[in-house]
Amino acid sequence: MTVILYWGDDDFAIAKAVNKIQSSAIDPAWVSFNYEKIAPDREDAAIVALDAAMTPPFGSGKRLVWLMDTTLMQQCSERLLAELERTLPQVPETTILLLTSKNKPDGRLKSTKVIHKYANVQEFGLIPPWKTEELQQRVQIVAKELGLEIAPAAIVLLAESVGNNTRQLYLELDKLQLLAGGSGQPIDRSMVASLVVANTQNSLQLAAAIRQGDVGTALQLVAELIDRNEPALKIVATLIGQFRTWLWVKMLLEVGEKDDRVIATAAGLGNPKRLFFIKQELQATTADRLAASLPLLLDLEYSLKRGGEATSTLQMHAIELCQVFRGDGRWEMGDGRG
Known part of the structure; x- marks a missing residue:
């Protein structure tokens, strides 16, 4: 997909996903030419992003155009809608047009329907603190991503300690990885209790x-x-x-x-x-x-x-x-x- 929409209130998870796209798609030697981050307060930000997405990349690798904190799925003028309908189907394979938003897209808007038609959409929402099973699953997923083996009791304690704070979860697992020191032993509850600052008052x-x-x-x-x-x-x-x-x-x-x-x-x-x-x-x-x-x-x-x-x-x-x-x-x- 050359058009991507990330939305949700988990800013840290979105930032990690954006970094992953950047590192995999852009040639580091050409990053200053092929990476454009467009802030929402820029005049005609959406139009600038759509125009930039049609520009071929320089050198090798792909071009990444990131329209940050866009409100296209909350309000969209007829002019902007026409530009979306004209541009999104034509975005070249050599370009990634990335849209991010903290707010849930309004499914009633024509602009949302157009974006959903052409974009790979992914939600990055914070897990509600009372959904303990999902918080524990999140710990397992991130531990696996980092190549860590973690005992069930440690998963429970870590989920209780960090709640839905994704940034803190990564930081604590990084510390636990250093503590394990390549011993090959799974991270157990005692290791979590000794190292993680437990936010027990939740x-x-x-x-x-x-x-x-x-x-x-x-x-x-x-x-x-x-x-x-x-x-x-x-x-x-x-x-x-x-x-x-x-x-x-x-x-x-x-x-x-x-x-x-x-x-x-x-x-x-x-x-x-x-x-x-x-x-x-x-x-x-x-x-x-x-x-x-x-x-x-x-x-x-x-x-x-x-x-x-x-x-x-x-x-x-x-x-x-x-x-x-x-x-x-x-x-x-x-x-x-x-």
């Missing part, structure tokens, strides 16, 4: 503290998450995703559903075996309490979007949520029991 732990009604731990976790510059809306998105998953599982269990595959599908779980652990987590709560948490979480999201101060807004709602799961409306700092 949003999933906050969800667990709330479910247990542990106000003191919940408030402490909120403070630590904010101190680590974790975006408040990202924390809330994780909480909402986790509590929705728990609610689906608990509702189906309470109505007598026995088939783990049915429950896993309804709850959006990729691995039905995870249900064993989720069932244990939910033994001490009810579907009614889980359902009561969602309006509070949505109100929390609304308050933050209206400009509420992150720490105080999160902590006030954490207290309310913990009271739902304590059941008696009372709480004491640091006490996780009713």
Whole structure:
């Protein structure tokens, strides 16, 4: 394909993919002639990119034209649409026209349909923090890419430690590779624990503290998450995703559903075996309490979007949520029991 579209919010993964194209397609001796990176604030950036894509490369290798952070799939004038329809089918095999965007393409736009018709499209989205199986699969994929053998327990701990931070995952695996030192031994959990800075205070732990009604731990976790510059809306998105998953599982269990595959599908779980652990987590709560948490979480999201101060807004709602799961409306700092 001579036209490529990368989109998504995983900037590091996109940058690695772009570097891979650059190193494989462009002759290093001719890179200054055959590589053009066009910023979105450049006047008529899209037109410049389309014109550049039609220019033959100098010397050997291919020509790479990179239109960065384009909004062609969000808004596109009739003039631009006409240029896309005229140019994209004619991009020569000697040129790679690369489009990147943080935003999801709007499938309703004609420009999106034209680009999808001629481009190789790939999404680079950050994995939601509550999708633990996908985070672990990501660790396995990157470890394999780096030629590392990693034990299952180490995969779990590393996924918990770095979450969906792709940049940190590569950095930690690079360090673990140096620690292994070509010994041929697989990276085990103890190696990860000794070297990786574990971000143990994460949003999933906050969800667990709330479910247990542990106000003191919940408030402490909120403070630590904010101190680590974790975006408040990202924390809330994780909480909402986790509590929705728990609610689906608990509702189906309470109505007598026995088939783990049915429950896993309804709850959006990729691995039905995870249900064993989720069932244990939910033994001490009810579907009614889980359902009561969602309006509070949505109100929390609304308050933050209206400009509420992150720490105080999160902590006030954490207290309310913990009271739902304590059941008696009372709480004491640091006490996780009713």
